[in-house]
Amino acid sequence: MPIRVKIRQALSWVLVVALAPAAYGGPATQPGAPGARRAFPTFGLSLADPPGFRRMAEGNPARIAQWTRCATADAVDVTSLLVVEVEAAAGRTVKDYAGMLALLNHAPLPAATLVIDQAPAYPLTAHTPCAPFAGVKYVVAQHEDQFYVISAMEAPGDDCSPALAALCQSIRWCPIADATAHLAEMSPEPVRIFHRIALHLPAAMRAGSVADAQTQAHWNLLDLKTHCQEMTLDCRLAAFDQRATFADVRAGYGALLKKRYGLSGVVAWQAAPGSAGLEIWISDPLEIATVGADNKTHLTTMRWALVNVRAQVVVMVFNLGGRTLDQARPYLEAVERIVASIRLVEP
Secondary structure: OOOOOEOOOOOHHHHOOOOOHHHHOOOEOOOOOOOOEEEEHHHOEEEEOOOOOEEEOOOOOOEEEEEEEEOOOOOOOOEEEEEEEEEEOOOOOHHHHHHHHHHHOOOOOOOOOEEEOOEEEEEEEOOOOOOOOOEEEEEEEEEOOEEEEEEEEEOOOOOOHHHHHHHHHHOEEOOOOOHHHHOOOEOOOOEEEOOOEEEOOEOOEEEOOOOOOOOEEEEEEEEOOOOEEEEEEEEEEEEOOOOOOHHHHHHHHHHHHHHHHOOOOOOOEEEEOOOOOOEEEEEOOEEEEEEOOOOOEEEEEEEEEEEEOOOEEEEEEEEOOOOOOOOOHHHHHHHHHHHHOOEEOOO
């Protein structure tokens, strides 16, 4: 069995932190057609986009989807949010979980007065919402061994109750699918990074938070059954000396990897297809030895790609979830699909 690193859950309702949309992992994606359905088989549900809201990057591996809208025409910083998140039940009942959420938000203990696709659901309203939101409402339900929190964070003057109710009513449960079975299902909308390139990712991958969205980007693929990261992609934008060739850049980065991971040989690179005017190189996959929390050495498979974008390089690091080369084959194919989808875009 592959060795995986456990991730720590941090749902927004636990932290009760008010964030501007950009802090959730990037700009909003283009809005879908009102009521357009989206399937999330690796999260065990499908739902309809709430009309009037725009889909945006999730910013958390346990956040299934989120949307935003401006409350008024002149609203810039404060927007309303609809969020769907998930957390492992871990032996708890949905009633106890809803009660814990109520205590955290100083709300009355809820009763199961709603139903989401035949599953009892508990609605509650935060007694003291955190600024800048004027109101925060939640609906909690359980499917298989997972809790689902559907929340509305309301900007001043905006009542999201109808949209929250419509979102809950649109949910249909399905068996939670293994992430590996859906690696070939790519996102229909391209993701733009650094105002330089666009790429398509497996639809099950989620954007994560980064310290500097201008030069960093992060995505991960979560296995909901184990709550472990199956695959991560980290991107970084960096400048390089224009007196150097891109072959020099590859050689220098390969030397850095050799030193960092104690590699015995030279990192081999091969040209990858890209759009006109875009130079992409991808490394051979390598098994990397890492020391785990148990102080034992484990193998994981990694791969790197370098994208030449006008005096800057986008460094892409793929970590394939503690798998050996043989175990990582389906994920290596996903890496090649991601790299093949890269296109240059105008700033």
